Amino acid sequence: MSIAADYLGMPLSIDELDAENLAYFRHCAAHDFHLQQCGACQLVRYPPTTACPWCMSPQSTWVPVDGKGAVHSYTEVHHAIQPAFKAHTPYLVLMVDLDTQKGKPSEHDALRVVGNLATPDGKLAPPELVKTVGIGTRVRMVFSDVAPGLSLPQWTIDETAQQPAKPWRYPQE
Amino acid sequence: MPLPADTDATTPKHLRDKYAIVGVGETTYTRGAGKTTRALGTWAVRNAIEDAGLKPSDIDGMLSYQMGDSTPGPFIAGDLGIRLNFYTDIFGGGSSTEALIGIAIGVIEAGMCKTVVVFRAMNGYSQVRIGGTGARSAAPVTGDMLHSRAYGWQSAGQMFSFTFLRHMYEYGTTPEQVANVRVAHSHHASNNPKALHKKRVTVEDVVNSRIICKPLHLLDCCVETDNATAIIVTRAERARDGRHHPVLIRSVAGRVCKPRGDMHYQTGPITRVAGHYARDILWPNAGVGPQDIDVTGSYDAFTFTTMLQLEDYGFCEKGEGGRYVSDGTIRLGGRRPNNTSGGHLCEGYTHGMSMVIENVRQLRHDVDDSCPLGADGRRRHTYDYSEGGCRQVKGCELSANLGWATPGTGSALVMRRG
Numbered sequence: 001m002s003i004a005a006d007y008l009g010m011p012l013s014i015d016e017l018d019a020e021n022l023a024y025f026r027h028c029a030a031h032d033f034h035l036q037q038c039g040a041c042q043l044v045r046y047p048p049t050t051a052c053p054w055c056m057s058p059q060s061t062w063v064p065v066d067g068k069g070a071v072h073s074y075t076e077v078h079h080a081i082q083p084a085f086k087a088h089t090p091y092l093v094l095m096v097d098l099d100t101q102k103g104k105p106s107e108h109d110a111l112r113v114v115g116n117l118a119t120p121d122g123k124l125a126p127p128e129l130v131k132t133v134g135i136g137t138r139v140r141m142v143f144s145d146v147a148p149g150l151s152l153p154q155w156t157i158d159e160t161a162q163q164p165a166k167p168w169r170y171p172q173e
Numbered sequence: 174m175p176l177p178a179d180t181d182a183t184t185p186k187h188l189r190d191k192y193a194i195v196g197v198g199e200t201t202y203t204r205g206a207g208k209t210t211r212a213l214g215t216w217a218v219r220n221a222i223e224d225a226g227l228k229p230s231d232i233d234g235m236l237s238y239q240m241g242d243s244t245p246g247p248f249i250a251g252d253l254g255i256r257l258n259f260y261t262d263i264f265g266g267g268s269s270t271e272a273l274i275g276i277a278i279g280v281i282e283a284g285m286c287k288t289v290v291v292f293r294a295m296n297g298y299s300q301v302r303i304g305g306t307g308a309r310s311a312a313p314v315t316g317d318m319l320h321s322r323a324y325g326w327q328s329a330g331q332m333f334s335f336t337f338l339r340h341m342y343e344y345g346t347t348p349e350q351v352a353n354v355r356v357a358h359s360h361h362a363s364n365n366p367k368a369l370h371k372k373r374v375t376v377e378d379v380v381n382s383r384i385i386c387k388p389l390h391l392l393d394c395c396v397e398t399d400n401a402t403a404i405i406v407t408r409a410e411r412a413r414d415g416r417h418h419p420v421l422i423r424s425v426a427g428r429v430c431k432p433r434g435d436m437h438y439q440t441g442p443i444t445r446v447a448g449h450y451a452r453d454i455l456w457p458n459a460g461v462g463p464q465d466i467d468v469t470g471s472y473d474a475f476t477f478t479t480m481l482q483l484e485d486y487g488f489c490e491k492g493e494g495g496r497y498v499s500d501g502t503i504r505l506g507g508r509r510p511n512n513t514s515g516g517h518l519c520e521g522y523t524h525g526m527s528m529v530i531e532n533v534r535q536l537r538h539d540v541d542d543s544c545p546l547g548a549d550g551r552r553r554h555t556y557d558y559s560e561g562g563c564r565q566v567k568g569c570e571l572s573a574n575l576g577w578a579t580p581g582t583g584s585a586l587v588m589r590r591g
Contacts, residue, residue, distance in 0.1 A: 010314060011314065012313070013313055015315060021316065047317070047320040047436060053433055053439075072339070072443070073335035075386045077385075077386040078383070078385060078386060079385040080325060083310065095438060106440075109439065110439075114324055116324050116325065135338075170341070170387040171348065
């Protein structure tokens with residue numbers, strides 16, 4: 001069944017034919033991050049796809065994946081393009097290398113999962129928190145609940161992890 | 174007929190120099206054209222046909238690209254009295270120019286038509302804004318966009334910045350180094366009467382302009398523009414009868430992709446752009462290398478895109494792009510000027526077309542600057558590159574265009590003076 005909901009005043013929807021995204025976000029709605037694992041080569045992939053990008057197999061199962069990793073790159077948006085985000089600038093879009101499967105199948109590859117910097121309860125992070133995060137910051141996954149069957153995975157600073165002394169930030173504040 | 178000795182089954186080397194660009198044309202570059210894309214497209218295509226010295230009946234192929242923001246080819250053709258034997262309107266943006274020139278060669282080679290006009294018509298400022306504000310940002314978020322737009326990760330600048338920022342992190346590239354792309358292009362634009370932004374800027378102007386999304390300042394970004402542009406491709410032997418010195422196509426790479434076209438960041442290093450792959454098609458087929466090139470047209474949607482492509486096509490070592498774009502090489506008067514029209518940053522945003530048009534004029538030794546016209550109607554170039562002066566590259570024989578769609582997709586074109 002399709003899902004349609006509103007998030008920050010922005011219409012989000014998943015079509016009833018979109019089996020992969022329905023499954024992905026259903027797990028997220030349970031605050032339980034899952035990704036597809038290939039039934040043939042066993043590699044895990046992100047975001048959802050309709051076949052294995054490495055071996056073409058159509059067989060996959062949804063497996064739980066630890067939502068922990070480090071910021072690989074980011075952008076800090078000061079001029080929002082979408083009306084939904086104008087009230088939340090500056091906001092961070094993070095590209096996070098999961099610890100799971102990092103460096104596989106080849107050295108520079110990783111499951112790079114996109115999300116905003118959020119507070120532990122899944123709300124977009126305020127400016128004072130945005131300033132503390134950069135490349136190398138250890139983060140853990142939290143969820144922004146949108147509707148039954150649809151929550152967005154987000155990232156928050158991992159309070160329990162050992163953080164780099166100074167994460168790399170763009171030189172101009 | 175025997176093929177040249179260097180021909181093999183896997184490359185189109187035997188097409189080297191067999192096709193030419195014989196006509197180029199554009200509308201004015203404005204923010205508020207007050208015309209439909211149909212009217213703009215008709216205007217640009219007519220200019221290109223007149224530039225080539227052809228008649229509408231000489232054109233029998235038409236290719237265009239659009240992102241739901243243009244008028245299909247048959248309307249433009251119809252308005253101009255062109256009867257088509259082939260046309261296709263494809264979906265896509267930056268890097269389509271070079272790809273469509275390659276397709277034009279292919280369909281002529283296949284005997285489907287004889288002369289193809291490639292056009293792009295867009296009200297990128299006054300209708301569907303290319304920066305993504307307005308209708309695009311209000312559209313419902315579904316499918317693959319649930320992993321991007323739902324996070325406020327939508328515009329080209331936002332989408333590409335992971336690559337840009339990681340390059341700074343890995344190679345120590347500085348905002349000031351990259352700002353030199355804007356500085357160079359603004360100098361070039363100051364010698365281009367058509368350019369939207371003719372004012373010369375400094376590194377300080379760029380890094381002191383407001384942040385859009387890190388690492389991009391306002392002046393690191395191109396300028397949304399209303400315009401149309403057109404390029405005519407035909408066989409080289411037809412070009413010899415043309416109005417201009419022939420410009421021959423050496424090699425084309427079209428929409429070459431990094432792995433994982435669905436989300437290219439999944440494979441690394443993410444500082445690598447599609448040129449890393451395209452160069453292995455471009456240079457062997459052209460029979461020349463980056464060291465032979467006199468002028469480049471490296472797509473400047475952003476200052477960073479110019480730098481990243483020059484690096485991955487081999488104009489400098491990987492990681493040295495910051496130095497390459499800031500040491501004077503890419504300025505008029507330097508070893509290898511880039512985007513001598515002012516490019517997308519300053520002349521106006523055309524989705525790639527204007528950079529090929531500019532290099533065609535460079536190879537004709539006939540750029541439309543303010544140098545005095547001779548009795549034959551051609552400019553007497555002074556090679557004085559001071560403000561308001563010349564922008565012709567002296568002795569220009571070989572050009573390279575490096576078209577950008579995303580970090581994960583790019584096209585390229587090598588041309589030479591015939």
